[in-house]
Amino acid sequence: MKNILLILAHPNEESLNHYIASLIKDEMSKKNYVEYIDLYKSDYQQGFYKLENENTKERIYFQDKITKADEIIFVFPYWWGSIPAILKNWLDWNFSTNFAYSYENSKPKGLLKNKKVTVFTTTGAPKFYYDLTGANRRLKNMWKEQIINFCGMELSSFNIFGGIDTKIKNINKIKNRVINIVNT
Template identity: 30%
Template structure:
């Protein structure tokens, strides 16, 4: 089966290491002749804040923002997701949280049941790639492990993602050219495995 990959990228600075990760990911997808699209939340000027109208329609699952509708169409036609973003304050940047809040709507990404939510998306796999000033072990053992416990295990699995994997480049301030190069190679290998 051919994979259709949607990459959700969130970093405002094109000179960032996150941007280098994005370039490595898309280079590997191209090398493998994979069909993919990139959602660049900052480039798209995505507004992560709910409007009064959006909250009024929340329970019906109706999207107002045309960008949300376009993102939903991309997700519907995908079976693999790749998220790329920095870890800020031990969790998701606001723009990524807003993407989840506004795009993963009731009757699109999930339905309510008597025992919680049931995911509606047919997403086989999700690779989440992050960067952080803190070491990865600190995020996991002292920082609440929010990416793994909340974002992957609860949020993404809750909307129907079957397999999730998290790879973090920690201690970014102490990194050097060689450790960054090695990580980009590791990412290309992770993307190849994902396909």
């Protein structure tokens, strides 16, 4: 049985992101232990990151969850060419020096070895638009190179679902893709 840490970063409970996170939780809970954290509703809210208050009970709580996880799954919307501020703040707080990475001889060394990461993100515009502009490639590379690999983890899959504001007609297709991804 794997220990899964599922992180959701979307404020709207009616969003596709909430649906995807709920689907992942239900599907993965059949064979794994799933710790589900909605960053907007967590009892361990973290204010804007400040260096002077690093060892808070919230950081200790989240870093303990990260340490115990075999796989971390992120679900979030792709807003303004990036991730929601609440998720960026969570990463700043919890993927910290001497926990997620360190420097040896001026070179970074990832400390979160043997952890896999899966990313699910949604966009309002059709996926092909983001493919044409290079935005999808930039987002995936940022996650893969500057977060996942930097911290010593491994990317399992990176999934972008586009055109979600246009019609709900693709919901069954998305549902089937999510189920296939989490069951591989």
